[in-house]
Amino acid sequence: MNALSASTDWIPGVSPDIYSADDFAEIAKIIYGAAGIVLPKGKAMLVYSRLAPLVRASASVTFSKYIELMCTDGAELNKAVAALTTNHTFFYREAHHFDHLRNEIRPRVIEKLRNRQPVRLWSAGCSSGEETWSIVMTLLGPDRSAGIDMTRADLRVLATDIAPHAIDRAQAATYPAKDLKPVPEDLRRAWTTEKDDQAVMSDAMRSIVRFRLLNLLDDWPIRGKFDFIFCRNVMIYFDNPTKERLVKRFCDVLSPNGFLYIGHSERVTGPAANDFHLVGPTIYRRRAA
Known part of the structure; x- marks a missing residue:
């Protein structure tokens, strides 16, 4: 088991059976390959909060199952990338x-x-x-x-x-x-x-x-x-x-x-x-x- 998933510092209230550090590492790898976005370990909670609605909507139940879907369904991968994209902007910025x-x-x-x-x-x-x-x-x-x-x-x-x-x-x-x-x-x-x-x-x-x-x-x-x-x-x-x-x-x-x-x-x-x-x-x- 990944050292982070065994740690008491894993996301409070989130079972590693649903979303583990290994899941996060695999998602980070997939997203980097698809869009070049780097997701360091400190983004584990962000990934959970952004992707959990997609996991539920796809009836995948666990993140590991959702990862399988991302790898076989290009449209679902695009949804995941879009969900993890930060769209913070405003008029006349800089x-x-x-x-x-x-x-x-x-x-x-x-x-x-x-x-x-x-x-x-x-x-x-x-x-x-x-x-x-x-x-x-x-x-x-x-x-x-x-x-x-x-x-x-x-x-x-x-x-x-x-x-x-x-x-x-x-x-x-x-x-x-x-x-x-x-x-x-x-x-x-x-x-x-x-x-x-x-x-x-x-x-x-x-x-x-x-x-x-x-x-x-x-x-x-x-x-x-x-x-x-x-x-x-x-x-x-x-x-x-x-x-x-x-x-x-x-x-x-x-x-x-x-x-x-x-x-x-x-x-x-x-x-x-x-x-x-x-x-x-x-x-x-x-x-x-």
């Missing part, structure tokens, strides 16, 4: 990124669109959409008429996440109005409508965004290059080799001089590090050559 977007990126985007050039953006790990809508509002700016003109040009935003429930909420594009308080008032006024304490994103914004399910470890059905990519507070769940492979893949789909925005506790490391230079707090620019 505001300095949006300052850079407004001051440095937006003028370039406007110039490209005026010259009839395509502009492509990617919110990778978009969760429930707050990041994506913050990006779009910032780019379109406070002048609604000028922003509408931008949406009619060749401007497209890809927003992806591994969790179906997160994508569903992002596509609904409706949030408690109080959640938008961090967004500058002129942007809220231009691009949202409030009713019954709910804020709804405008149809014009929604017309340029495509929300899609995507596991960042899988193949990317992506053509062309992105002008910038947001991937914030996603890599904190990966080990270093996975992070470094992901950064290299981002580099490969970024245009020369394109920007990569990452989370405040993340860094660009590994073979692709020489392809970027730091231009602001957790803002990297891909070198032109």
Whole structure:
């Protein structure tokens, strides 16, 4: 028996016959292989609380039986991965990124669109959409008429996440109005409508965004290059080799001089590090050559 399962420190009130340390170790291995998410031993209770409803719903009774199901049923594995994904986010998170977007990126985007050039953006790990809508509002700016003109040009935003429930909420594009308080008032006024304490994103914004399910470890059905990519507070769940492979893949789909925005506790490391230079707090620019 695993030393942890024999310990009195195992989860209080949870029988090892239902959920053991060996079960946790096997789940951690499966989830790492499927999504690159690292689950240290301290996450045993989190795994139990997130997966117990799935175990019950599948009539597996024990976690060991549920593990067998995960290994034979791809849809069930995807449910487990989604359940273990943390979808904590909020509007205008890490505001300095949006300052850079407004001051440095937006003028370039406007110039490209005026010259009839395509502009492509990617919110990778978009969760429930707050990041994506913050990006779009910032780019379109406070002048609604000028922003509408931008949406009619060749401007497209890809927003992806591994969790179906997160994508569903992002596509609904409706949030408690109080959640938008961090967004500058002129942007809220231009691009949202409030009713019954709910804020709804405008149809014009929604017309340029495509929300899609995507596991960042899988193949990317992506053509062309992105002008910038947001991937914030996603890599904190990966080990270093996975992070470094992901950064290299981002580099490969970024245009020369394109920007990569990452989370405040993340860094660009590994073979692709020489392809970027730091231009602001957790803002990297891909070198032109």
